[in-house]
Amino acid sequence: xxxxxxxxxxxxxxxxxxxxxxxxxxxxxxxxxxxxxxxxxxxxxxxxxxxxxxxxxxxxxxxxxxxxxxxxxxxxxxxxxxxxxxxxxx
Numbered sequence: 542x543x544x545x546x547x548x549x550x551x552x553x554x555x556x557x558x559x560x561x562x563x564x565x566x567x568x569x570x571x572x573x574x575x576x577x578x579x580x581x582x583x584x585x586x587x588x589x590x591x592x593x594x595x596x597x598x599x600x601x602x603x604x605x606x607x608x609x610x611x612x613x614x615x616x617x618x619x620x621x622x623x624x625x626x627x628x629x630x631x
Contacts, residue, residue, distance in 0.1 A: 555615050562618055566597055566609075569623050576601050582615050 563578045572578065577600040585594040590612035599607040611622045 558615050558618070562595070562597065562615065565620055565623055566599065569626060570599065572599070572601075580615065585610075585612060587612075 559580045562580050566572070566578050567576075570576075577598075579598040579600065581596050581598075582593050583596050585591060591614075593614045595611040595613060595615050595618050597609040597611070599609070601607070609626065611618050613622070
């Protein structure tokens with residue numbers, strides 16, 4: 542059976558890359574196991590970013606969710622992309 546690609550379908554998961562991004566996030570912010578780190582790809586709506594961005598949610602118990610964005614797909618995220626994260630988000 543021949544299938545056409547659906548451009549609106551979710552992108553294929555990259556479990557190893559997602560795990561690596563979570564590890565980098567935990568290292569940078571010195572997060573313990575009680576903190577949940579979620580990684581997802583979303584369509585970027587900003588004019589200055591590519592079509593897809595990686596969104597990192599940091600969920601500390603009893604606190605507001607902290608969201609960080611990297612303006613590239615999960616597959617393209619590198620450790621160097623975290624270098625700009627020395628300041629808390631605005």
